[in-house]
Amino acid sequence: MRIHQLHQQFCAKHERHERHGLHGGHHGHDHNEKGCMGGGKGRMRRERLFDANDIRLLILHFLSSNTAHGYELIKSIEAIAKGEYVPSPGIIYPNLSLLEEMGLITAVQSDSSKKAWMLTEEGHTSLAEQQDELSHVIARLESLGVLGDNRRIPEIQRAIHNFKIALNTKLGQTDLPKETLYSIIDTLDQAAKDIERS
Known part of the structure; x- marks a missing residue:
């Protein structure tokens, strides 16, 4: 199932829990930051170069071959764009938490104290269903790198x-x-x- 469909199901479930008082206020705030709730401070800012679904696709893509920390994912995205786009920790880490709650990734033991992540079977399936979307996102990242190269002439x-x-x-x-x-x-x-x- 595609990420945005899973995300809609996840948010609908969360909203039902909110209505029945199954989550405390702080937990609800966390999910608001992940783009589940409409309006207010939690709404994803549309002026960003890549929306939340693009970022989640990139996370799944990089985790499909190796486990990685959040910082390593940031650097991987930055490398494709040749420094022209660097997602902030405030974009990466909430989406990592959301993907984990959606069952698409899971935390694994790491040699360092940092939390590392890997894809679940559901994550591999979801990524396989979205190869066309992923190709477009990566192409946009690579085009930023070309833009940066030309600007440096x-x-x-x-x-x-x-x-x-x-x-x-x-x-x-x-x-x-x-x-x-x-x-x-x-x-x-x-x-x-x-x-x-x-």
């Missing part, structure tokens, strides 16, 4: 630097005529179109 860096200086210098002037501002806007819009079409 010296000529690109120089051009971006010169652009920022020119724009900031002009916009920093007091009493800038409206005609100049409109001209700057037109130039920026045209530059964006030219880049898109190149």
